[in-house]
Amino acid sequence: MKLFVSRHVRSALALVIAAAPVVVISVPAHAQFGFGGVVYDPTNYASNVLQAARALEQINNQIRQIQNQATSLVNEARNLASLPFSSLATLQAQMQQTRRLLGDAQRIAYDVRDIQNAFSSRYAGSALTGNAGQMVANANARWEDSVGAFQDALRVQAGVVGNLDGTRSSVDSLVTASQSATGALQAAQAGNQLLALQSQQLADLTAALAAQGRAQALESARDAATEAEARERFRRFRGK
Structure with missing residues (x-):
């Protein structure tokens, strides 16, 4: 036996579902989660990533300075090199x-x-x-x-x-x-x-x-x- 639902009943069910309250769970920024005994702190993790990025940028700047100094020394050595031929x-x-x-x-x-x-x-x-x-x-x-x-x-x-x-x-x-x-x-x-x-x-x-x-x-x-x-x-x- 088939169950026939009228168009009016379907409309009523849709209105009930739409009016149902939505529950939102908010998580504080300092909240910590445990996964198998490991504690995860999002704020501390973000801070560590930012510090690591800054340290990497400083290292890259130092590497560029060293490369520039090496290039300068090579150019100075070339400028000071004597001519291999003398007449x-x-x-x-x-x-x-x-x-x-x-x-x-x-x-x-x-x-x-x-x-x-x-x-x-x-x-x-x-x-x-x-x-x-x-x-x-x-x-x-x-x-x-x-x-x-x-x-x-x-x-x-x-x-x-x-x-x-x-x-x-x-x-x-x-x-x-x-x-x-x-x-x-x-x-x-x-x-x-x-x-x-x-x-x-x-x-x-x-x-x-x-x-x-x-x-x-x-x-x-x-x-x-x-x-x-x-x-x-x-x-x-x-x-x-």
Whole structure:
């Protein structure tokens, strides 16, 4: 036998259930629960978690500080690292060679007093008005001065050209070292050596120009002395 419940009865039951009181059990924040003899305090647990989070944050901050200090020390070490390549010995050897070639100047050295003595004895004054034998000797001495000066100029120029290979090698090595420099000190040292190399090239150029100028000056002085001597000879010829 089926039980039929009318629509009005179902509505009445729904109203009774809706009107029934709801019982809410509130738990104080400091309440403790026991599970098998273990006491659990939510407030104490939350406080412990907060303290642990703060301690972990402090540890993380200390780790970051240590990492920053280590990075700073590494960078300082790189900045203080010296350049592994030095061209100083090569530059000094090249400059010594050029200086030696200038010091080996024949007959008239690169010295003010020596030049004054040579011109007084062979290029001016009584050197152009002596007897025939003296004139011939002085003319021959002037010719030897000119020939020696031109030879010296060629030797200096050859030495300067010979330095070009060493200069090219030094430039390549210094540019490579500069590009691969890991710190400020290495970059500065590479730059300083490049400047020193440039100074050495300027010194070679100055030496070559000085040797060439010396030869040309002696040749011009020889021409002037020959002209003065020719006038003296002509005067004597007409006086006879």
